[in-house]
Amino acid sequence: MNEALEVKELYVSYQGDIVVENVSFSIEKGKIVGIIGPNGAGKSTLLKAMLDLIPNDKGHVRILGKDVDDARKLVAYVPQRSDIDWDFPITVLDVVVIGTYPALGMMKRPKKEQRDWALECLKKVGMEEFKNRQIGELSGGQQQRVFLARALAQKAEVFFLDEPFVGIDATSEEMIMLILQELRTEGKTILVVHHDLSKAEFYFDELILLKKSLIQYGEVQKVLEPAVISKAYMNHHLFLNRFGEVQSS
Structure with a gap:
């Protein structure tokens, strides 16, 4: 089986309003896929619904051929940084150690092996020197790199990132993207909620264009065609710059 993710007829509502409507797609393993669309399109809601972090009205999601509950150790x-309590008294290293918990099993505490692995993951994102800092003391880019290290510590097969590049420095963004590309080379699958259309062509293999319902899913260039992208951004000012990149203004 070469399918990493399968979503069928997914519906999600909030306080009686439909936020995600009849969304279906499947993603092959070893892809970096961006989820794009205007503000309020349901991008983050879709991501959370796929992980069963919020309830679905109906529909079905399978990850690596398994139901979500059976696939959690693989995910x-x-x-989003705004969803995290940065005042929580926990060190950078301990944040990453949490990523080892799914493999440990119930009631088992991490040992030296897990802490050594967590430190290796911190080194991979260039944050080992901050291991004893409280997580809230870091910059936005540094925090995002630490949470990517936590994800790496899980040794997952599928990665879900919700707006990972918002409010971070260019160096951190470049490093995160390089790591995601390495993961793809290893056969991992990555879904990224993303808002900057100008970088979509360079960051992703495929795009999901969402505006409550699925507008288009497929190769980046096809999704970014003006006739397609305008279906989602018809109330936004779009332009093509001299490199042919679609941007929002």
């Missing part, structure tokens, strides 16, 4: 999730 890593990096939430």
